[in-house]
Amino acid sequence: DAGVIQSPRHEVTEMGQEVTLRCKPISGHDYLFWYRQTMMRGLELLIYFNNNVPIDDSGMPEDRFSAKMPNASFSTLKIQPSEPRDSAVYFCASSLAGLAYEQYFGPGTRLTVT
């Protein structure tokens, strides 16, 4: 298997622009997670899906952030409008059966908002 695939790997954008991050989970994994990682706050769980349905989005920092999973093989995380404090590495991960199981992380998207 190719593992979890994320795109783009790097994104540089200006404040106020819309940013869309993309993720393809491992085939057969029913759970998909979006994380944000910064030096100050470490790794934070933003939202996770089970069978394409959002289960817990309490980690999403504010309304500027939204996530969708239209099918089992694709998810997006959108930031609109973006702000400099959104600069971070965003990871997507998938697992077979939820939080009690090993998660496989994608390579991450390094986002820089200027």
Added chain:
Amino acid sequence: GQNIDQPTEMTATEGAIVQINCTYQTSGFNGLFWYQQHAGEAPTFLSYNVLDGLEEKGRFSSFLSRSKGYSYLLLKELQMKDSASYLCAARGDGGATNKLIFGTGTLLAVQP
């Protein structure tokens, strides 16, 4: 509140043993993970403890004491490639859903 504490940095010598500690406070408790993350890379799974005690997996072992809210990761026969950040994460009870809280990681430097 929910919180994870682990040391920010540690240094150890190649071939030695190192123990990385983690204390946690969660609303409810449903298990504890350790992940390894090399610089510029994604985290990779090391271990998952639900019950008290030590679980060994090759050179790596993980220990859990639920009554003390404490875990450690033990790395034996250290190799240079073990230089990485080690993340502790606890599953808590979020009511209708479970919560997964990560610590900020312990950066381990293995020296020759």
